[in-house]
Amino acid sequence: MMITQPETQTSGQAVSMRKVVAASAIGTTIEWYDFLIYATAASLVLNTLFFPTHDPLVGKLLSIGTIGVGFFARPLGAIILSHFGDRLGRKSMLILTLVSMGVATMLIGLLPTYETIGIAAPILLVVCRLVQGIAVGGEWGGAVLMAIEHSPPNRRGFYGSIVQIGFPLGMALGTVSFFALAYLNEAQFMAWGWRIPFLASALLVAIGTYIRLHIDETPDFKQNVREGKIERFPVLETVRRHPKDLLIGLGARITEISWIYVITIFGLSYAVTNLGLPRTLVLGAIALGAAVELITIPLFGALSDRIGRRPVYMLGCLAAIALAFPIFWGIETKDPSMVILAFVVGMSVGHGIMYGVQASFLSEMFPSNLRYSGASLGYQLAAPIGGGLVPVAAAAMVGVSGGSTWSVSLLMIAIALATIVAVFYAKETAPAVIKGYGRASRVPEPLVSK
16 A cells, blocks of 8 residues: 655645636536537437438437447547546646547538538548547546646545536536527528537637646646656556456446436437427426536535545435436426426436536546546446436337336436445545545545555
């Protein structure tokens, strides 16, 4: 076992946490903004413009299927970009991932349609989705490490959770962008209106790049360079030295990602298609749920600094289990107030608790010289399952059961139980509650075998 001391900072060298957190959160905001506008466009227009077939359902399935392309590319991005993140630094990868995400998103807004260039149109669309997925695969790990490795160890939970509010911010911005387009008629929306949200991301990318260029590399990485702790193949070393922690990270994340995508993808489709609820009502409920998460995410991140990561994460799992049936019961009432309440509680409680503590919990499992690789892999390996397969499985189950959601609720409970097992076998990583260290302790990383 080994504990290293953090790099000492004088008052003149103190990092502006406000700037660091803003630089980190801007990337996650763009990630989730891109996700929402693409998912919405895939359901509304991309099927017609890029996948025209004689059967509209086939075109819609092909269009929505491109969402999954991004999810399955994320682990590849985690492998490639975390390798360089642990070798070259967090800052350089953060700039690369932000620009890559932004360029791919803007290109989608500029792509010619199938009517113009034929089969090349859907091929180029898939390529853009692959670039987005690879960039996102390396974005999250670098973003949370930039915030966490700059912050005092006894406040890592809080500052890590601030990065996570990029999710509700991005969802809110994406929702607002399509609400604004509701004033266009269908011909205008199909011709050019749908492109506006994609092109508008250029502003976010420009702001984010400027901020990230003006922040310093993290103290932990600079210390690794000084002490010669840079691994030649950090991803391989992470797999070799910390296989259990990687599995725990995957298990810990699977409920959070499954829960939010079942609500925002399957829940949206089920409420609108199966129950006939207005799309504006459901999108508004999702936007409100995201807004409430601006409170719950940092609240539970800060709580984890005081009582530990594991208890808070367990609380999130229990909340997901308790809400698995009531959320769908609320939606199925078709009463607008109950529908809104179901989405808001499902997102802010069922998702927000786990998401708030996730950044610090997953990153603290690994030593600083392998932290980018470990955190990224643990986080992104769950993406194809929870974000790609679970919503599809939920839709299939509802179809087989004749429109009933009880099987989906049971699926979510089973996934949450798997996460409880993973967290049970995890070590507590919050420095303030690790045995032998008080709240004033400045332990730069958890007790991990080197």
